[in-house]
Amino acid sequence: MNPQTYESEIQKKWQQHKAFASPTSAEMQGKQKFYMLVMLPYPSGRIHMGHVRNYTLGDMVARFQRMKGAVVCHPLGWDAFGLPAENAAIQHGVHPAVWTRQNINDMKAQIIKMGISYDWDREIATCFPDYYRWNQWLFLKMWERGDVFRAERNVNWCPALGTVLANEQVIEGKYERTGDPVIQKPMEQYFLKITKYAEELLNDLDTIDWPDNVKAMQKHWIGKSEGAIVEFAILPTTQSASTPLTTIKVFTTRLDTLYGVSFMALSTEHPLITTAAESDPSLREFCNRIASMSREDRLICETKEGHPTSIQVLHPLTNQPLPVFAANYILMDYGSGAVMGVPAHDERDNEFAKKYNLPIVQVIQTPNPDDPWEKGILINSQQFNGMTSDQAVTAMVNQLKGKAQKATTYKLKDWGLSRQRYWGTPIPTVHCPQHGVQPVAESQLPIQLPEDITFSGIGPSPLTTSTAFLNATCPQCQAPAQRETDTMDTFVDSSWYFLRYLDPKNQQLPFSKAEATAWLPIDLYIGGIEHATAHLVYARYFHKVLRDIGLTTCNEPFKKLICQGMVLKDGYKMSKSKGNVVDPDQVIEKYGADALRLFMAFAAPIEKEIDWTGFEGIEGATRFLKRVSRLVEEHCQQTQNQTPSLPPKPQMSTEEKKLMHKLHTATKHITDDLETRYQFNTVISSLMELLNDITALPKNSPNRPSIMHQALTTFIRLMSPAAPHLAEQLWEQTGGTGFCMHAQWPQADPAWLETDQQEIVIQINGKVRGRITLPSNATEQERKTAALSCPTAQPHLADKTIQKIIVPPSGKLISIVVKN
């Protein structure tokens, strides 16, 4: 029978019997739980090989855990808000909701064809009011907690279209579609105070089982550095009276180099520079030039550039006046946007000082004179001379009294939430002429997206075209107010979706605490490495907020994370524009879902990239499945479903005992690989080895029917997570009851893991010189004696002095050390 027919029949049966259903917390009855999660897909319309790989491997774990007896939650949903739907609306006139709906239906059908065991009763789509109302609810909770604020930040502004663009739409400073120039324009936006959790987000990385590279990326993203904030007083006569500032605050990790400061550099966006530029045309021109550069250009342009100002500051210890520059290498959004220039001990300051002829004063003696950027011993620093860098920092903070404090800064920035888009969660606030920005009352949720929208791709957010939507009342004074037209970043949607799966129909809360407590943390999360920072940081942050609101109890949502490698074609990522997309549907059409799954699991370790090009290997997967079917077929014909019970061990032939041993060692390996090592390629190779050994059992083996029955029914269950359709088919054929996917997972019997006889390798001076077979219970002395009399070892022992004989605990090897 060909896979195309039986696979869909089995899928129907699974569906009819709700075979993938998972219980609520009340129904769990103290059973071991397992929450298997994959990153929710964007409904682009077609599944691709990356999805296939991700979902196959997740499904293997889910199916394995079910057979092991765990209650398994294995859901899928749709990350359904986002730009492509809006583009489809602009280009093809189809409403984003319609387009998205259709794509979800198409993709769901494809995923069902893969035989992935998702509990579709838990399905969610983030674009439904059912879901996004809880984004709004959470926003209001965070507002109450004071975790939401409004501030200005630059956006990509396309003056020709009058539209804000996403980073991905801007290429080399131009709108990718029209080529219109894009500039940076400050705009008032909503922010979430993620920085409040910076320290915890950093520290808790040590408590989770994640890949090193992802942890490293997150650490770098959070970017903690410890140092001090020091104040430099502005010489009053050197700046215009209009500025309120009397000091400049500077963050430094090297307060010990304070005596080496010869200038101060400020970001071109620093308020002090902005004010100074008002009365200094040359400075203004410099700042404008830097501001007009796109982010990309700024990174490419590596030369340090500065512009002098009339401002001077006083050195806090020596009271010497120091010049203040505006400089292109100072970032406004890190530290305080100001740097104390220490040319002798900072590479960038050094370059800058040389260019502008500023004094370079060495104040640190470093262990390696060629590396002046390191810490060392202070010199030229008056009473601090002779101190180590670390001692000096403490001493200087004390000396400077209120003018310096130890401080910690992070690269992590507060999360800019606002998007000037239609297809997203409306931010639940109104603008009242009297009371400013006000959150709406909880009772008004959901604030629904209006349908009467025209999508032109130009002008402000499409939401501004719906007057019905815009008209609102102020919750404070009930006077007319204008509804907020910004929508939320779609990362909000994906920051807590895994909790909504647990209670998808809840009308009172985003999810109940009981469900969250019962199912969290997620035991295994699989997804692409591209989400190593943004999504995985935001989701961790949201989870901590939810914990602090009292909705969840654990600190970290994802206990174990695996990032799967990409599926390539001809060395490139598959993409429509390259025309190298391999459609999973066509592969299933030709080979069946089981073959594709098997191949995906076998091709390479999960975290590595695989290239579809080199892999006629799927033929191998097909061959394997055919061999299994044929073997079971033959066995059933021969035995007519008579299944005598297994004879006691002494009555078995040597070959039969060997097969039984293999059956149990394979069971052990496959169990380990699926349970702890998450190494899927060796699951498949173990299955192949086992199949080879089962096939090799002699036709005239005395207990063949019973041994074969035992071997095959075990094999079918071991194969079931990877190739569930064929397993189901063969399970029925061999007389199994119920679904194979619900059958009990085979257990490795320790008695069968041992063998009566053992082959022992004899090494002499590290080289293999012979092998002997001994009873497994032979003593160490017997092993040594036998090894020394091994014929092939004799030539290497003659005329030599034996110095040492080592028998390692496994007993599988004996190492003899000899000397001439």
Place this chain on the structure above:
RNA sequence: GCCGGUGUGGCGGAAUGGCAGACGCAGUCGACUCAAAAUCGACCGCCCAAAAGGCGUGGGGGUUCAAGUCCCUCCACCGGCACCA
């Protein structure tokens, strides 16, 4: 530049300090066949005619009875971040 990782046959890869190359793909030869496909069997790292033996996990060094695996160092490649004060 900094951080993380990888390096094993023609290819994908296996190997918890204990027989390197499991398993598969490709290939070669054979069986079956009128023939082909499918299937089954054998071979399949390098040197030597072969056996015996030697060499061999990016290069060099070290620890160990024993190193693909641990340590040092260099090289190459991949990924991430990148003027982070």
